[in-house]
Amino acid sequence: MSIAIRNISKHFGAFHALDDVSIDIPSGELVALLGPSGCGKTTLLRIIAGLESADAGRILLEGDDASDRHVRDRNVGFVFQHYALFRHMTVFENVAFGLRVKPRKFRPSENEIRKRVTRLLDLVQLGWLADRYPSQLSGGQRQRIALARALAVEPKVLLLDEPFGALDAKVRKELRRWLRQLHDEIHVTSVFVTHDQEEALEVSDRIVVMNKGGVEQIGSPDQVYDHPATPFVASFLGSVNLFHGRVEDGHLHVGEHALAVGAGQLATEKAVGFVRPHEFDVLPANAPGSGLPGKILRVIAIGPLAQVELLRPDGELLEVAILRDTLSVLGLREGDEVSLRPRNIRVFQNDNERLAA
Amino acid sequence: MSATIALQPGALERHETPTTREPAWVKVLLIGIALTFFTVFLLFPLFAVFIEAFRKGWGTYLAALSSQDALAAIRLTLLTAAIAVPLNLVFGVAAAWSIAKFEFPGKRLLITLIDLPFSVSPVISGLIYVLLFGAQGWFGEWFAAHDIKILFAVPGIVLATVFVTFPFVARELIPLMEAQGSEEEEAAVVLGASGWQVFWHTTLPNIKWGLLYGVILCNARAMGEFGAVSVVSGHIRGMTNTMPLHVEILYNEYNYAAAFAVASLLALLAIVTLGLKTLVERQTRKQQTESLALENAS
Numbered sequence: 001m002s003i004a005i006r007n008i009s010k011h012f013g014a015f016h017a018l019d020d021v022s023i024d025i026p027s028g029e030l031v032a033l034l035g036p037s038g039c040g041k042t043t044l045l046r047i048i049a050g051l052e053s054a055d056a057g058r059i060l061l062e063g064d065d066a067s068d069r070h071v072r073d074r075n076v077g078f079v080f081q082h083y084a085l086f087r088h089m090t091v092f093e094n095v096a097f098g099l100r101v102k103p104r105k106f107r108p109s110e111n112e113i114r115k116r117v118t119r120l121l122d123l124v125q126l127g128w129l130a131d132r133y134p135s136q137l138s139g140g141q142r143q144r145i146a147l148a149r150a151l152a153v154e155p156k157v158l159l160l161d162e163p164f165g166a167l168d169a170k171v172r173k174e175l176r177r178w179l180r181q182l183h184d185e186i187h188v189t190s191v192f193v194t195h196d197q198e199e200a201l202e203v204s205d206r207i208v209v210m211n212k213g214g215v216e217q218i219g220s221p222d223q224v225y226d227h228p229a230t231p232f233v234a235s236f237l238g239s240v241n242l243f244h245g246r247v248e249d250g251h252l253h254v255g256e257h258a259l260a261v262g263a264g265q266l267a268t269e270k271a272v273g274f275v276r277p278h279e280f281d282v283l284p285a286n287a288p289g290s291g292l293p294g295k296i297l298r299v300i301a302i303g304p305l306a307q308v309e310l311l312r313p314d315g316e317l318l319e320v321a322i323l324r325d326t327l328s329v330l331g332l333r334e335g336d337e338v339s340l341r342p343r344n345i346r347v348f349q350n351d352n353e354r355l356a357a
Numbered sequence: 358m359s360a361t362i363a364l365q366p367g368a369l370e371r372h373e374t375p376t377t378r379e380p381a382w383v384k385v386l387l388i389g390i391a392l393t394f395f396t397v398f399l400l401f402p403l404f405a406v407f408i409e410a411f412r413k414g415w416g417t418y419l420a421a422l423s424s425q426d427a428l429a430a431i432r433l434t435l436l437t438a439a440i441a442v443p444l445n446l447v448f449g450v451a452a453a454w455s456i457a458k459f460e461f462p463g464k465r466l467l468i469t470l471i472d473l474p475f476s477v478s479p480v481i482s483g484l485i486y487v488l489l490f491g492a493q494g495w496f497g498e499w500f501a502a503h504d505i506k507i508l509f510a511v512p513g514i515v516l517a518t519v520f521v522t523f524p525f526v527a528r529e530l531i532p533l534m535e536a537q538g539s540e541e542e543e544a545a546v547v548l549g550a551s552g553w554q555v556f557w558h559t560t561l562p563n564i565k566w567g568l569l570y571g572v573i574l575c576n577a578r579a580m581g582e583f584g585a586v587s588v589v590s591g592h593i594r595g596m597t598n599t600m601p602l603h604v605e606i607l608y609n610e611y612n613y614a615a616a617f618a619v620a621s622l623l624a625l626l627a628i629v630t631l632g633l634k635t636l637v638e639r640q641t642r643k644q645q646t647e648s649l650a651l652e653n654a655s
Contacts, residue, residue, distance in 0.1 A: 051543055071546050078547040084540035088562040097558070098548035153548055 001062045001075075001156035001189050002027045003048060008057035010043055010213075017043045018054070019213040025206075027062075030183045030190045032200035035210035036236070041193045042161055044210075048191065049078050049159050061157065074157075077150030077188075081162040083142045085134040091145050092130040095120055098153035120148040123182070140171040144178075151186070160192035164199060176203050197237045201225060209233050231348045234274040241318050243273035243292075244350070252347055255314060257292050261347050270350035273342075277321040281341040282308070282330065291339035294318055299334055301327065310338070406624045409617035421607075421615035422622070429595040430603035430619070433511070437586075437599060438579040441518040445575050449526025450568065454560070456527075457534030458542070471527050474520055482520050483588025486513055509591030514599065517585040522575045529571030530564055537563055566641040573637065577630040581623055 003025040010018040018040045025031050033041040046052035048059055050071035058067045066074055086094050095117045099108055108116065121127040124144040134142055143163060150158060163179070164172040180203050183190055194200050200207050201221040209216040209224055209232070216236075217229040228234035235242075245254040247266065252259045252273045259273065285293060294310035297317075301307075306327045310318040320340065332338060411418055421427060452471060456464060474482060490507040491497050500507055507513045541563065545555045561568075583601040590597040592606065600623055607616035 049547060051547070072549045072551070076547060078544065080540050080544060082540060084544040086541055086544070086559055086562075097545070097550075101545070101548065101550040101554045101558070149544075149548070 002060075003157060003189060003191070004060035004063070005044070005048070006058045006060065008044065008047060008054045008059070010040070010047065010052070010054050016213050018047075021057070021210075021213070021215055023208055023215060023218060025189060025191060027189050028187045029205045030180070030192070030203065032204035032207045033191060033193045033210060034197060034200040034207050034236075035195065035216075037195055038212075039210045040213040041195075041210050045159050045161055045191060045193050048157070049076050050074050051078070075153070075155055077153065077155035077158045079143070079146050079150050079158070079160040079163050081165050083134070083146040085142055085146060085149070087134050089133075090130065091121070091126070091132050091134070091137070092117055094134070094145060095149045095152050097149065102153075116152065120152055123151070123185075124148045138171075139167045140175055143167065143175060147179075147182075151188075155188065158188050158190040160190065162193055162195070164196075165194070172199070179203060201237070209236065211236070228274070228346060231272060231274065234346055234348070239277055239319055241275045241277065241320075243275070243345075245271060245273065247271045247347060252345065254292065258290060259292070259342055259345055261345050268349050272348050272350055274346045274348070275342040275344065277307070277319045278305075279342055279344045280320045280322070281343060282320060282322050282326070282332070283339045283341060284330065285337040285339050287339050289339075289341070291341045294338055294340050296332060296334050296336045296338060299327070299332075308332075310340070403624060406617055406620050409613060410621040412617075413614045417614050418618045418621075421612075421618035424615070426595050426598065427603060427615070427619055430598045430600050431622070433514070433598065434580050434600045436511070437515050437518050438576055440515050441522055441579045442572060442576050444519055445522050445526050446568075446572055448523060449530060449571060449575075452527040453530035453534055453564075454556075456531050458539050468531070471524050471531075474523050479521055479582065479584030480588055483517050483585035485520070486517055486585075486589050508589055509593065509597060511597070513589035514586050514597060517589045518579050518582055521582050521585045522578045525575035525578065526568065526571035529567050529574070533564055533567040534560075566637055566644055570634065570637045570641065573630055573633050577626065580626055 003023075005021060005023040005025075008018050008021045009016075021040070021044060033044060035041050043052060047054050050066075050069065054067070058065055060066065061069075061074065086097065089097065096113050099113045099116065102108075117130075118127065121130055124147060126141055126144055126148070129137060129141060129145070134145070137145065147160075147163075160179075164175055167175065176199055179192075192204070204221060206218065206220055207224050208218050211232050217224050217233045219227075219229075224233055225237050228237065234240055243252060243254045243259070245252050247253075247261065247268045249267075250260060250262055252261045252271060254273070261273065283289075283291065292312065294312055296308060297311050298309040299306055300309075301324050304324055305321045306324045308320045308322065308327070310320060312318055318340070422431075452467070455461070456468060487508060488494050489496055490500060490513065492501065497508075505512075507516070541559045542555050545559045550558065580599075581601060582599075583605070586599055587602055587605075590599065590602055592598060592602060594606070598606065600619055604616050604619045604623070607613075607619065
């Protein structure tokens, strides 16, 4: 079922939680609402579910206006951040709940319920826990049971609020992969809220980046990562180095140094360049060509990539990631002067308006 | 007023180490003071009630309890509790539900008002009804014209009791329901449950022990209330006397053995209430520990 979010606004007192938000979510996609806390992503998810009502705007499910439809009748599955399992019911009864509360004429027979719950528990690979109570499960198990419970009523839309937020790093990673596989199996339109960019990039078909109650960019993970539409997106997704300067003749002038940004770049007095840590070439200070000088402060060489912290002439810090092998070939160590050549630089006008990607 | 001391989960497990321990004499002194006080002011009077009740033997005791007036008083007390407690159960759950799960203007005021019966003297609670339904009261004439008796009759006693015992259930439930939040209810609604199903399958199971606790306390107060009931009852023997009022009458007539015999029933009620309360507390604590474990693990 497709979801269309049309001009949704929501206030909490004086706080503008959502400001004229419009998003289209095609049927069968797994979409991430990504943003810092307080950006309105959870509120938006709850509005889609009907747990919260918008001050203005409409929610269309499969093209039909569902704004005034009761939560019960929206046919959505909702997975809560803290699972919200019924603590006095067994795992089996938790999953069966949605089936048991159906009006008598739609309610499946006891046999059918048993079959469906068993199938769902197998789907989330926890059939052996059917008789346990939620308090006897680990966090990851609870989250999977919450998902099975939401799926039991065969929702047309699955909404997940920070589904992995309360889990430790290792379980998170496992569940992430598992959720992606599950979605590929059942293909239900899914929206999940997260503040973890890695999670959004890894799991979703499409990412909606939100900030301060508005949408910054909508796109596939590689689109938003490689071609951020706004400075916010550029800095929120992954770490990034900022260069303030002016653009002239296809170059970003930072102090006395110039970095090539392509001829298509409009000239502007106040611009910001964004370069990700892995987008630098590091060369010895005396190498020919133009680059930014920097002094190595610290090298953290763990794993295949080395994190290098450098000091710019203007006193600001730079973060650069290069292959550890490259580092050892160059023979660089802390205290050395180097020349940095960005391979890729995204320039935005300083007043947040999009210039180039 | 709702004399309840609830031990927090985990309070019992505090362990001492030599580095945090006070000198032994402090411990002995404090425990000694507490126990002496407890014995003199609580335990001794309780024994005295039973000793006085049986001073003249079983025969007098049973005779006092099986007299017409005593039986009528017991019946009236049970009837009053049987009406007041279910009413306050419903009111209390409704009030707690609306306060814990919704935001509305005047919520703070409602919370304060719920405590009103605890904060005014029971005599005043009774006088309110005299003011409303007495012969010179606001509605007195109208009721008199329609030949409905409120004051000095069973309805007045029930009304006064309902008023005095109103806070027990609500006060027990509000913090409990606020602590539990409404995520489970939301989960149930999304799964398609109707309002009643949400209440029955998710809210009620989570509050049942707190609710029972409130009901037990409410019942104890309903049966034992003296002040408010005394004002509205008119003390008509065999008609509008509840057990506490009956005790007073017998006592004023120097019929000590009978007075203490009826009093011993009330004391027994108190002991049974405390026993039940302890049982329920144990259950509540178990539930709290479980939900605590649930949160910690998540």
